[in-house]
Amino acid sequence: xxxxxxxxxxxxxxxxxxxxxxxxxxxxxxxxxxxxxxxxxxxxxxxxxxxxxxxxxxxxxxxxxxxxxxxxxxxxxxxxxxxxxxxxxxxxxxxxxxxxxxxxxxxxxxxxxxxxxxxxxxxxxxxxxxxxxxxxxxxxxxxxxxxxxxxxxxxxxxxxxxxxxxxxxxxxxxxxxxxxxxxxxxxxxxxxxxxxxxxxxxxxxxxxxxxxxxxxxxxxxxxxxxxxxxxxxxxxxxxxxxxxxxxxxxxxxxxxxxxxxxxxxxxxxxxxxxxxxxxxxxxxxxxxxxxxxxxxxxxxxxxxxxxxxxxxxxxxxxxxxxxxxxx
Amino acid sequence: xxxxxxxxxxxxxxxxxxxxxxxxxxxxxxxxxxxxxxxxxxxxxxxxxxxxxxxxxxxxxxxxxxxxxxxxxxxxxxxxxxxxxxxxxxxxxxxxxxxxxxxxxxxxxxxxxxxxxxxxxxxxxxxxxxxxxxxxxxxxxxxxxxxxxxxxxxxxxxxxxxxxxxxxxxxxxxxxxxxxxxxxxxxxxxxxxxxxxxxxxxxxxxxxxxxxxxxxxxxxxxxxxxxxxxxxxxxxxxxxxxxxxxxxxxxxxxxxxxxxxxxxxxxxxxxxxxxxxxxxxxxxxxxxxxxxxxxxxxxxxxxxxxxxxxxxxxxxxxxxxxxxxxx
Numbered sequence: 062x063x064x065x066x067x068x069x070x071x072x073x074x075x076x077x078x079x080x081x082x083x084x085x086x087x088x089x090x091x092x093x094x095x096x097x098x099x100x101x102x103x104x105x106x107x108x109x110x111x112x113x114x115x116x117x118x119x120x121x122x123x124x125x126x127x128x129x130x131x132x133x134x135x136x137x138x139x140x141x142x143x144x145x146x147x148x149x150x151x152x153x154x155x156x157x158x159x160x161x162x163x164x165x166x167x168x169x170x171x172x173x174x175x176x177x178x179x180x181x182x183x184x185x186x187x188x189x190x191x192x193x194x195x196x197x198x199x200x201x202x203x204x205x206x207x208x209x210x211x212x213x214x215x216x217x218x219x220x221x222x223x224x225x226x227x228x229x230x231x232x233x234x235x236x237x238x239x240x241x242x243x244x245x246x247x248x249x250x251x252x253x254x255x256x257x258x259x260x261x262x263x264x265x266x267x268x269x270x271x272x273x274x275x276x277x278x279x280x281x282x283x284x285x286x287x288x289x290x291x292x293x294x295x296x297x298x299x300x301x302x303x304x305x306x307x308x309x310x311x312x313x314x315x316x317x318x319x320x321x322x323x324x325x326x327x328x329x330x331x332x333x334x335x336x337x338x339x340x341x342x343x344x345x346x347x348x349x350x351x352x353x354x355x356x357x358x359x360x361x362x363x364x365x366x367x368x369x370x371x372x373x374x375x376x377x378x379x380x381x382x383x384x385x386x387x388x
Numbered sequence: 389x390x391x392x393x394x395x396x397x398x399x400x401x402x403x404x405x406x407x408x409x410x411x412x413x414x415x416x417x418x419x420x421x422x423x424x425x426x427x428x429x430x431x432x433x434x435x436x437x438x439x440x441x442x443x444x445x446x447x448x449x450x451x452x453x454x455x456x457x458x459x460x461x462x463x464x465x466x467x468x469x470x471x472x473x474x475x476x477x478x479x480x481x482x483x484x485x486x487x488x489x490x491x492x493x494x495x496x497x498x499x500x501x502x503x504x505x506x507x508x509x510x511x512x513x514x515x516x517x518x519x520x521x522x523x524x525x526x527x528x529x530x531x532x533x534x535x536x537x538x539x540x541x542x543x544x545x546x547x548x549x550x551x552x553x554x555x556x557x558x559x560x561x562x563x564x565x566x567x568x569x570x571x572x573x574x575x576x577x578x579x580x581x582x583x584x585x586x587x588x589x590x591x592x593x594x595x596x597x598x599x600x601x602x603x604x605x606x607x608x609x610x611x612x613x614x615x616x617x618x619x620x621x622x623x624x625x626x627x628x629x630x631x632x633x634x635x636x637x638x639x640x641x642x643x644x645x646x647x648x649x650x651x652x653x654x655x656x657x658x659x660x661x662x663x664x665x666x667x668x669x670x671x672x673x674x675x676x677x678x679x680x681x682x683x684x685x686x687x688x689x690x691x692x693x694x695x696x697x698x699x700x701x702x703x704x705x706x707x708x709x710x711x712x713x714x715x
Contacts, residue, residue, distance in 0.1 A: 081629060085413065085629050086416065111623075112623050115621075118615070119629055122630040123629070124550075124555050124565045126564070221449065227451040237456045238453060239454075288445070292445050292449075295438055295441045297439060303450045306450040
């Protein structure tokens with residue numbers, strides 16, 4: 062048995078499809094390392110508790126040496142008790158006739174409650190990723206309702222967009238994705254996000270110099286930003302495994318550090334690049350070995366990029382205004 | 389990038405629920421190691437190809453550095469071309485009104501075809517796990533139809549039963565499963581299987597000496613052997629993630645070796661313990677560092693255990709007789 066003390070890992074919406082992909086990879090050591098025991102603290106809404114019980118049975122049946130405990134609850138105060146790593150996956154999905162502002166409003170109360178429960182119960186070193194959409198504004202709300210937790214512990218996930226952009230460049234080049242570097246996704250996790258390939262390379266060669274500008278300007282961007290719908294059309298189900306994978310990549314990078322390389326993470330803006338302060342905005346972020354996050358502040362931006370980033374910031378300002386009374 | 393050459397890993401039924409749990413864990417290095425690139429060769433029946441295409445899109449979107457290629461096909465000859473590791477997950481599920489013998493008969497032709505395709509196309513070092521049920525007899529059929537592949541490369545999965553038994557003992561003792569050792573499941577992956585705790589320990593203490601004999605003789609065995617149904621009742625879906633996890637455990641142990649410890653694997657019997665020769669039967673198996681499998685031949689068996697093992701062998705003899713013309 063490992064000598065390391067177990068860390069407490071919370072997953073919300075734990076009986077959902079993303080949770081079902083995420084939990085086995087956390088439990089196997091694929092996020093926090095093969096020598097790091099975990100206690101899984103799983104949150105569901107009351108109607109999901111039977112299903113969550115089934116998930117817990119299957120986790121028990123997987124005989125994971127690293128799993129030192131499993132808690133299943135519908136009480137956020139229990140799920141977040143002493144938690145070190147929190148994956149906020151559950152959210153209210155978009156129903157028929159709801160537009161983005163309805164979605165923002167419907168999710169607000171959930172993330173008020175979870176922010177407060179984190180504030181009251183989490184460990185001092187807690188780190189939070191919000192996956193449940195609209196994830197940037199949900200993270201903003203949780204952050205605002207957890208005044209005792211430093212702002213820089215709250216992040217939202219744009220890693221799926223980042224990975225989708227990497228995958229498209231690799232496929233276009235006919236190379237493994239390990240040959241692709243330097244992609245950054247800016248902004249909101251929404252169609253306004255901006256996948257920036259200005260510094261991207263494939264096998265060390267500039268993507269901008271190598272690839273057709275028309276393809277990069279149109280099809281590439283369109284494929285990345287509408288990928289979720291394309292997968293639903295093909296699979297008949299949403300992209301759960303790749304979303305879970307992106308959440309793992311995000312939290313693993315934060316846990317281990319990125320060795321000086323920037324990745325895409327949405328963080329509370331400190332005004333970098335003119336992004337309004339406090340917005341949860343995806344920027345090039347270096348995960349340091351000590352667990353801190355350093356934003357790259359000297360990334361060169363074209364006028365086109367600046368306009369795209371401003372548009373995504375505008376969208377997030379509107380989302381923030383819509384939930385102002387929750388902040 | 390890794391210096392190791394990629395291995396070819398085939399998964400059949402790749403767009404199914406077990407496949408959806410399995411593929412991300414293989415792709416992340418959780419089976420063959422974090423430095424072992426893989427080429428994924430995915431087989432589906434023609435009606436599943438749209439869904440498989442969606443799965444491939446999501447694998448691309450997961451930007452796995454170890455994935456050096458993805459092949460999606462409905463042709464077993466393509467899926468098994470040069471394959472080193474084969475997960476035969478897909479099978480015809482039990483339909484309304486089908487009993488076990490109907491199920492055996494319905495699956496026979498699938499595994500005749502896959503055995504032949506493996507025989508004609510697989511790499512010299514191919515290793516096969518059959519997960520699709522009835523997995524023991526399906527493996528027997530595939531083996532019989534691949535005369536050029538050594539018999540000991542064909543195995544069937546009883547690791548889920550094994551892991552379920554481990555999990556129940558750990559839960560009963562209130563200990564992490566890492567404290568449990570020495571469980572073996574004998575026989576067919578069916579209700580006749582025999583979970584043998586005669587040498588099992590929790591924290592080094594004998595399970596037989598510590599635990600209530602009534603519990604071991606009744607509730608423990610019943611929970612392990614009817615677990616699949618209990619999970620369907622709770623989740624509203626079958627135990628895909630824990631089945632995928634067991635397949636990974638089986639193949640990982642075979643890949644890395646078990647360091648002298650026996651695990652449960654169904655192999656073609658050489659007559660050990662009076663088990664009729666050729667039956668695909670789960671026995672205590674040590675995975676050697678060189679990739680060979682050594683059956684523990686001096687396991688002490690009580691009269692009760694011998695009777696249970698004989699009953700499971702009888703069932704497998706009947707299954708074999710039902711598919712005799714396919715062998």
